[in-house]
Amino acid sequence: MAKAAAFLSITQPAVSQAIADLERFAGIRLLDRGPRGVVLTVAGEAMVARGRQALDTLDLGMRDIAFLTDGGRGIVRVGADMAFIAGGLMADIIADLRGRYPGISVHVFETSMRVSGTEYRELMERGIDVLLGRRSREDIDSELLIEHLMEEELKVVVSSTHPLAMRDGVDWTDLTGESWILAATDSIARTILEDEFRQRGLTVPDAAIATYSMQLRLQLLGTGGYVTVMTEYSYRHGADRWGLHALPLECSQRLPVVIQRLRHRLPTPVVERFLRSARTVILGSSRG
Template sequence: MKWVDRVGRHLKLRDLHILLAVVRLGSMAKAAAELAISQPAVSKAIADMEHMFGLRLLDRSRSGIEPTAYGRALVTRGHAIFDELKHGVEELAFLSDPTVGDLRIGSTESVAAGFLPAVIKRFSLEQPRVRLDVAQAVMSTLHYRELRERSIDLLIGRIPVPFDEDDLEAAVVYNDDTVVIAGRQSKWAKSRKLMLTDLAGERWILPPPDTMQGSLAPKLFRDSGSEMPHAPITTLSIHLCLRLVAGGQFVTMLPASVLGFGNRDESLKVLPINIPVRRRPVAIVTLKNRTRSPAAKLFIECVHRTAREDAKAPRSARSEK
């Protein structure tokens, strides 16, 4: 406890901020230039911290500067400290004026093409002075990296079941079906009943196999008794996918919500194919034990309200799914 108390009395936020900059830039000189201080001041701040902890925080080599295991642990906690301070300042600003704020949102491509615009439309009317920064997030081997690095406040997207991320929590917003889509001019558009095997020879557009949606495709075809079709195009761009499918040359498989939430497109047709897969949950994913900003709380409430009201809407009032 004496060691902890000693550090608590002597650790300076300025020195911690300098350490974060050095690790991020991989150079004391670059950190000094960015922070507009001298390089000796940077070196002294790091040396003071290493002396205080009695541990080496950085390894210096010809290729640059890398954090030691101790340095990485401190940097991780340092990001959390400054993130909490940022939210504290935002909350003070919110208490003085509850109509302003900033929010960084990560969204998968399919959610950004369907559900998210409906949420933002509502939220921007209710909170016109809250600024939203929306970034595309890819559910792949690096999924949730942006959340863990705190470059976004929350993420909206499809999640796997079960959700096995110890440091994250996921609040399910709605469950999404998977549908097969063709152009209105396609020879399949007037069919009343189809199977995936009927489209085995078609030109498919599919997501990359290293993404969550792309990894599902082989199982869907296999469970339907069909071999994996030839896909001359793989893409994560929903806009590109829908434009190409609308021309009648291609077919694709997408989350049903892409054509829901008011995004009706008369050039597209959902084909009458029963996809043998359980509905996939779309959720808001956040870091556990991270203080949510007032703007984040308002936005999350708006997300759930938008989903609830769409679920209550009469089927005739919704877009074709």
């Protein structure tokens, strides 16, 4: 109560009175008060969830008005898989968007290729407007509007100075003893790679270097002693800059590229324009 009063710049008795009035109006207890403090009841949690939605709707309305009255200016908050950021896809989307609408600001929050909770919590709590990623959380699918844009090919990549890059023919059996740079074990790309080895009855390689950082991966590839996997878009973006070479091997599975947002949250004009640019860039790359 004291923290709430301080945050609202009112007295603690005023907070208690406001809650009591709300409980009288609702006809049910919203808080349980005990020796360890105050916690929400089930009804209180429902009220808070609806209150958050109401405040979010007001915020979206103010953002709409700001866009209409401020010469097309506004902010879109995007959660993006780190592979999209380091691989150039996010930069290409921003370039397309701001080339058309220079008054729009883009706030980018880096996520990962894992099904981790942080980015989904930000989406559910309206901290971000759009999540550009690989797949959805099955336990919250009913809350999401999921737009599947394309399937991305995975490339097995080395430096152009790596001994494997000099060979005419390379097979999966040649890769079992190599030093691999891979993400952690809950990465989609790593799972796909491991399946390729298992399907051929080969030993699944361990990660000599385990990291989610694409920047570190590229720097280590440049030393000429490592093998990794990356998406086709990331490979094309970094091939010349980092001296990369894609081995003539194909992965049987591909990585989905999806846009996710809340099903019952109407997008602002700024978010609509971001979505349009994302579709233009991603679908254009799949055709090219």
